[in-house]
Amino acid sequence: MQIKVNNKDVNLNFGVRFIRELDRKNGMTLDIKGVEQNFGMALTKAVPALRSYDVAVLADLLYCAAWDNRERPSQSDIDAYLDDEKTNIDKLFDDVTKELKSSNAARIATKNLKA
Template sequence: MQIKVNGKDVNLNFGVRFIRELDQKAGLTLTVQGIKQNFGMALTKVIPALQSYDVAVLAELLYCAAWDNQKRPSLSDIDAFLDDTNTDIDKLFDDVQEELKSSNAARTATKNLKA
């Protein structure tokens, strides 16, 4: 999947590295005996939010999926892209959900969390 941010094509990759990136940003973090631990599970948390059209979650997801670009857009750049009235945000939500459903790394979690 590809989007255009600041006039530049941005490739989105929803593979294993994307899930690791997402786990770092939105994973389940617990502090046990003073030690902070990340337990992952970000897809479990963000898929329901994505299905309910949470634009902040969409922004984080796009940022994480852009990991493979030589010049990765900042989260602020992605926010501006989403705020742009020329961006068809409804279609973007649908497209991202379809990409997750077809991604080998995210497919099972997406299927198991159907609304």
């Protein structure tokens, strides 16, 4: 999947590295005696939010899926892209959901979770 941010094509990859990036950014963390441990589960939290049309979650998913771009857009760039009235956000929600459902790494979690 590709989007155009700041007039540059941005490739989106929803594979294992995407899930690692998402876990790093939004994973479930637990702090025990000052030691923080990340337990992942970010995709599990994100799928119901995506199905509820949570734009902040969509922005995080796009940012994490852009991990393999030589010039990765910043989170602010992604936010501005989503705020742009020319961006068809309804279609983008549908497209990202379809990509997650077709991704070998994400499809089972996406299929089994409902909003």
